[in-house]
Amino acid sequence: MSNKSNPNIHVVILAGGRGTRFWPASRKAQPKQFLPVASGQSLLAATCERLKGWISPDQIWIVTGESHTEASAKACPQVSPSQILAEPCGKNTLPAIALASAHITAKHPDAVQIVLPADHIVAPREAFQDLLDTAARTAQERPNALITLGIRPTHPATGFGWIEVGDEQPPTATQSAQDAKAHRVQRFVEKPDAQKALEYLESGRFLWNSGMFVWSNSAINAALGRYAPETQEALKDAPQQADLAKAYEGLASASIDTGILEKAEEVLVFPANLTWSDVGSWESLTEVLPADADGNHADGGGDLMALDTRNCIVHTPPETLVALLGVEDLVVVRSGDAVLVAPRKRGQDVRTLVDLLETQGPQFL
Amino acid sequence: MSNKSNPNIHVVILAGGRGTRFWPASRKAQPKQFLPVASGQSLLAATCERLKGWISPDQIWIVTGESHTEASAKACPQVSPSQILAEPCGKNTLPAIALASAHITAKHPDAVQIVLPADHIVAPREAFQDLLDTAARTAQERPNALITLGIRPTHPATGFGWIEVGDEQPPTATQSAQDAKAHRVQRFVEKPDAQKALEYLESGRFLWNSGMFVWSNSAINAALGRYAPETQEALKDAPQQADLAKAYEGLASASIDTGILEKAEEVLVFPANLTWSDVGSWESLTEVLPADADGNHADGGGDLMALDTRNCIVHTPPETLVALLGVEDLVVVRSGDAVLVAPRKRGQDVRTLVDLLETQGPQFL
Numbered sequence: 001m002s003n004k005s006n007p008n009i010h011v012v013i014l015a016g017g018r019g020t021r022f023w024p025a026s027r028k029a030q031p032k033q034f035l036p037v038a039s040g041q042s043l044l045a046a047t048c049e050r051l052k053g054w055i056s057p058d059q060i061w062i063v064t065g066e067s068h069t070e071a072s073a074k075a076c077p078q079v080s081p082s083q084i085l086a087e088p089c090g091k092n093t094l095p096a097i098a099l100a101s102a103h104i105t106a107k108h109p110d111a112v113q114i115v116l117p118a119d120h121i122v123a124p125r126e127a128f129q130d131l132l133d134t135a136a137r138t139a140q141e142r143p144n145a146l147i148t149l150g151i152r153p154t155h156p157a158t159g160f161g162w163i164e165v166g167d168e169q170p171p172t173a174t175q176s177a178q179d180a181k182a183h184r185v186q187r188f189v190e191k192p193d194a195q196k197a198l199e200y201l202e203s204g205r206f207l208w209n210s211g212m213f214v215w216s217n218s219a220i221n222a223a224l225g226r227y228a229p230e231t232q233e234a235l236k237d238a239p240q241q242a243d244l245a246k247a248y249e250g251l252a253s254a255s256i257d258t259g260i261l262e263k264a265e266e267v268l269v270f271p272a273n274l275t276w277s278d279v280g281s282w283e284s285l286t287e288v289l290p291a292d293a294d295g296n297h298a299d300g301g302g303d304l305m306a307l308d309t310r311n312c313i314v315h316t317p318p319e320t321l322v323a324l325l326g327v328e329d330l331v332v333v334r335s336g337d338a339v340l341v342a343p344r345k346r347g348q349d350v351r352t353l354v355d356l357l358e359t360q361g362p363q364f365l
Numbered sequence: 366m367s368n369k370s371n372p373n374i375h376v377v378i379l380a381g382g383r384g385t386r387f388w389p390a391s392r393k394a395q396p397k398q399f400l401p402v403a404s405g406q407s408l409l410a411a412t413c414e415r416l417k418g419w420i421s422p423d424q425i426w427i428v429t430g431e432s433h434t435e436a437s438a439k440a441c442p443q444v445s446p447s448q449i450l451a452e453p454c455g456k457n458t459l460p461a462i463a464l465a466s467a468h469i470t471a472k473h474p475d476a477v478q479i480v481l482p483a484d485h486i487v488a489p490r491e492a493f494q495d496l497l498d499t500a501a502r503t504a505q506e507r508p509n510a511l512i513t514l515g516i517r518p519t520h521p522a523t524g525f526g527w528i529e530v531g532d533e534q535p536p537t538a539t540q541s542a543q544d545a546k547a548h549r550v551q552r553f554v555e556k557p558d559a560q561k562a563l564e565y566l567e568s569g570r571f572l573w574n575s576g577m578f579v580w581s582n583s584a585i586n587a588a589l590g591r592y593a594p595e596t597q598e599a600l601k602d603a604p605q606q607a608d609l610a611k612a613y614e615g616l617a618s619a620s621i622d623t624g625i626l627e628k629a630e631e632v633l634v635f636p637a638n639l640t641w642s643d644v645g646s647w648e649s650l651t652e653v654l655p656a657d658a659d660g661n662h663a664d665g666g667g668d669l670m671a672l673d674t675r676n677c678i679v680h681t682p683p684e685t686l687v688a689l690l691g692v693e694d695l696v697v698v699r700s701g702d703a704v705l706v707a708p709r710k711r712g713q714d715v716r717t718l719v720d721l722l723e724t725q726g727p728q729f730l
Contacts, residue, residue, distance in 0.1 A: 024688065321703040325705070334704050340690070
């Protein structure tokens with residue numbers, strides 16, 4: 001695909017997260033999106049790279065925290081510093097999206113926006129770009145639609161938002177027969193319990209909410225005006241850095257999902273047949289990392305020596321070694337000054353560890 | 366005690382070992398004796414320190430490998446460099462002891478020698494010095510006796526040499542009623558199987574061979590002449606560094622235990638009521654390190670954060686953290702570029718890992 005066909009698309013990469021469950025690799029000073037995971041480049045760099053050949057770098061925007069603008073620029077040197085927007089503090093996804101939308105709308109009044117998390121893994125690239133392209137054309141032709149990409153669930157995950165898929169939509173003017181089909185979103189369900197998740201999985205009618213969104217300027221701006229008017233008002237002049245602290249001060253924290261998508265009227269979903277991981281925990285690495293004959297997954301660029309060891313997940317940096325002897329189903333991570341060892345099934349509890357460290361070892365956060 | 370009473374005692378610290386089972390803390394470039402274990406100072410430094418107040422530094426000799434003379438001097442700056450003897454290659458304990466004996470005899474013809482491993486932990490210091498003093502006086506008064514210190518066994522260890530204790534010896538001229546009593550060694554048993562070890566333990570008649578020996582120049586030199594005449598001949602002129610490579614070339618590897626003690630006639634043992642560890646494996650740290658309320662042992666100077674975790678042994682250097690979440694009975698070691706995770710009961714198999722690394726990751730040895 002050539003970027004010539006998509007001059008009006010602007011991609012917003014949300015790079016503000018912290019990735020608590022990815023400790024000790026993720027730290028306050030180096031959140032997950034700046035880490036190389038399942039590849040030699042950081043998740044943020046890989047997110048930019050994934051757009052290559054489809055849009056040009058001047059169509060990419062990054063929203064990140066003030067203390068991470070430098071790291072963002074380093075990860076994505078092709079992105080113009082003027083398109084790296086620094087939030088003075090994290091207020092969740094809605095304000096970040098509103099800020100980017102104000103900037104994009106000011107410069108490119110007729111753009112279609114694509115919102116991507118900076119810290120997910122999506123493959124293959126070609127299929128991903130095809131889907132984004134289809135969704136962008138749909139957004140262009142349905143200027144009130146808010147579009148989300150839904151991932152086909154592979155397990156009854158309780159940590160994700162789920163989307164119940166409604167009616168298939170008629171193809172738009174530019175859609176070909178092979179293109180993915182948009183569906184109405186019947187409803188969003190945030191983090192169901194295990195039983196519900198299993199029901200959803202078995203019903204075949206549900207997708208995971210990927211956090212990837214597509215909409216026209218007009219669609220998102222109208223929705224912001226209706227559901228988050230104060231945030232829109234505070235950011236509508238696309239404030240530059242100096243004025244942003246003041247603008248952010250009074251903003252309510254809100255996610256785009258609960259703040260807008262769950263309320264809006266014309267919300268569509270494209271089922272995405274993609275390899276996808278939110279890299280939300282060490283366990284999730286198994287979705288994107290190959291396993292050796294004993295089921296062990298190694299990441300981070302370092303060496304794994306496993307003896308009588310099965311089904312472990314290891315992350316260690318280049319020129320280091322993790323040696324496992326007679327263990328099973330463990331996560332072992334070495335990063336900087338810290339080592340983590342936990343059973344894979346306790347991966348979600350890394351959050352609890354991080355909470356404890358806030359008081360008992362803040363130097364390790 | 367004052368060193369005035371012991372001008373004729375010379376302590377030989379054997380610092381030639383490698384400590385394979387202590388990987389990844391022990392490396393080729395930094396064997397176990399140069400590591401801080403269960404204290405802020407290296408095991409070698411602690412071994413010198415343990416003699417303080419009883420003998421003076423000019424009564425201490427260190428036998429080590431050529432590549433470790435500098436590290437030895439750094440660990441024990443109080444020891445004269447002329448008393449740090451560098452073996453061109455490791456030939457086990459018998460040649461190391463023969464080399465030291467030749468040097469000591471040349472300078473101090475009537476000395477009593479005490480041989481101590483550089484990489485063990487012994488406490489308390491006062492009781493240790495008392496026992497050495499008693500043994501040294503015995504050696505002085507029984508100039509043919511080869512004396513070993515025997516440790517009261519605490520478990521049916523299969524990795525140690527055991528000593529069957531024979532008849533109690535009459536006190537020597539200078540022994541007081543409170544002094545420890547020497548016994549004949551009935552026999553040595555090298556590394557028994559589990560059942561034998563249990564029998565020995567339950568019999569109450571056995572001690573562990575500590576590798577700590579006491580003898581007069583005349584006793585050890587006579588024994589060397591009888592049981593290892595070629596080694597004695599090669600080293601008898603106390604060769605200086607330049608000639609040592611040639612002298613060592615043809616020497617047979619032999620341990621003092623099998624090469625001499627198991628054959629000699631007048632072999633005595635002093636039962637030692639001491640806290641002792643050969644620090645021969647990570648598991649052995651439990652003998653010398655305190656445990657927290659959950660049975661976790663932390664060493665190395667770094668931090669341990671343990672959540673839902675029991676009976677683990679952790680070694681991590683200062684300013685680093687090991688975080689354990691929901692695990693039990695593990696050894697977790699971070700040292701330099703490597704991390705080891707293994708169940709405690711597999712600690713002995715670290716040797717196997719090290720063997721594998723010889724071919725698959727020699728840079729980590």
